[in-house]
Amino acid sequence: MKSSNTIVLIHGLFVNNTSWAQWKTYFEAQGYKVYTPANPGHEGIPAQLRTNIHPDLTKTSFEDVVMNIVKLIDTLPEKPIVIGHSLAGLVVQKLIEMDKAVAGVSIDGAPPKNVLAPWATIKMVLPVVNIFKGSTPYLGTKEWYHRAFFNNYSREESDLLYDKIAVPESRKIAWGTLLDSFANINFKKPHNPLLFIGGSKDNIFHSTFTKRIAASYKDPNSIVDFKEFEGKSHFIAGEKGWEEIAAYVLNWIKK
Numbered sequence: 001m002k003s004s005n006t007i008v009l010i011h012g013l014f015v016n017n018t019s020w021a022q023w024k025t026y027f028e029a030q031g032y033k034v035y036t037p038a039n040p041g042h043e044g045i046p047a048q049l050r051t052n053i054h055p056d057l058t059k060t061s062f063e064d065v066v067m068n069i070v071k072l073i074d075t076l077p078e079k080p081i082v083i084g085h086s087l088a089g090l091v092v093q094k095l096i097e098m099d100k101a102v103a104g105v106s107i108d109g110a111p112p113k114n115v116l117a118p119w120a121t122i123k124m125v126l127p128v129v130n131i132f133k134g135s136t137p138y139l140g141t142k143e144w145y146h147r148a149f150f151n152n153y154s155r156e157e158s159d160l161l162y163d164k165i166a167v168p169e170s171r172k173i174a175w176g177t178l179l180d181s182f183a184n185i186n187f188k189k190p191h192n193p194l195l196f197i198g199g200s201k202d203n204i205f206h207s208t209f210t211k212r213i214a215a216s217y218k219d220p221n222s223i224v225d226f227k228e229f230e231g232k233s234h235f236i237a238g239e240k241g242w243e244e245i246a247a248y249v250l251n252w253i254k255k
Contacts, residue, residue, distance in 0.1 A: 004081050004102045009036045010069060012086025012110070013128070013173060014140055014149070015165045016042040016049070019238055023083075026246050035080070037072050039065045042167060049167045050139060057168060058135045062087075062176030062183055066094050073100050081253055085237050086110055086204070089196075090177060096191050103193045105249050108205050108234050111213055113183040124148055124204050128174045137168040148204055152233045152240075165238070187216045193223035195252050197245065199232030225252065 007027050009020040017038040024034045041057030042049070069091060073080060082101040084092040089109015096104040111117050124147070128138050140148070142162045150158035177183045196214040198207030207228040214226040229236060229245060236245055 004078055005032055006076055006078055006080035007032045007034045008069065008072065008080045008082045008101075009034060010082060010084035010088035010091050011036075011039065011042070012084065012088045013169050014086075014145070014167065016044070016046060016167050018046060019085075019165050022242060023237065023246055026243070027250070030250060035072060035076075037069065039173075040068055041170060046165050046167045047163065053137050053168050057170050058137055058172060060170040061172045062090075062174075062180060065173060066091050066182075069095060070098070070100055081105070083107065083249065084109065086234065087173065087177070089205075090183065090185075093185050093194070094182075096194055097186060097189060099192070101192065103195075103253065105195045105197065105252070106210075106213075107197045107237055107245070108199055108202050109196065109210060109213065110177055110205065111209070112185040113177060113180065114185060114187075115213055115216055118206070118209055120203070121205060121209065125174065128169065128171060129178065130171075133171060135172065138171050138174075139168040140166065149233065149235045150239075151203055152201060152231070152235070161235075161238075185216075188218050190219045191217070191222045193225070195225045195227065195249070197227050197229065197236070197248070199234065199236045200228055200230050201232060202234045202236070204234045 011017050017036040020036045027034045040060045041054040079102045081103045082092050083105040085107045087110045089106030092104040092106045095101045145162045146158040198210030200207050217224045
């Protein structure tokens with residue numbers, strides 16, 4: 001696999017870049033230079049963002065998220081390895097398609113526009129893409145986060161995690177993945193290596209769906225790997241035992 005000493009960790013929806021703190025420390029200890037950029041309108045401490053919503057938040061689109069990472073990558077001395085969770089899994093796919101990274105890892109990643117999501121996914125994200133809410137910011141309730149993110153925790157533990165990481169979100173980003181042609185992926189195009197990781201208890205993007213996204217790639221000479229982690233939820237990169245996932249990613253990178 002093409003190597004790089006640079007890693008960019010990209011956060012998904014409903015959280016911000018503070019969610020990668022442990023992974024940043026882990027990969028820096030392995031000798032990597034690690035960047036954890038915040039999506040536009042997502043900079044800051046989650047608790048403060050919930051009470052003082054960033055003025056740029058609701059203006060932020062899916063393409064803005066991708067191009068914000070491209071802008072960072074273009075300043076780096078080498079092409080990085082990109083690792084993204086949830087919505088950022090799709091960002092990783094776009095960056096690989098754009099040849100902006102030497103390898104990409106999509107963890108519990110969102111689907112491209114040209115891959116139909118199952119009903120379980122649609123049902124879970126319906127509150128975000130509610131057309132009657134217009135461009136208002138979306139902030140999930142503690143109950144929603146417990147079902148969608150923290151289902152491997154007690155409700156009491158889940159509420160504490162909510163206080164630590166939950167942030168308001170731009171509905172425009174979610175709508176962009178459904179309606180904007182920029183969110184399509186060219187599955188026939190040759191590309192740098194991709195690893196897809198899914199959790200068997202993910203209530204947003206189940207591992208079987210992640211496997212289907214990975215299987216959509218058609219170039220026989222390009223590497224596409226898939227790994228399921230049994231019992232892991234959508235909070236796979238942050239919940240108890242996250243080190244197992246990080247170690248698997250590290251070993252895959254070094255192959």
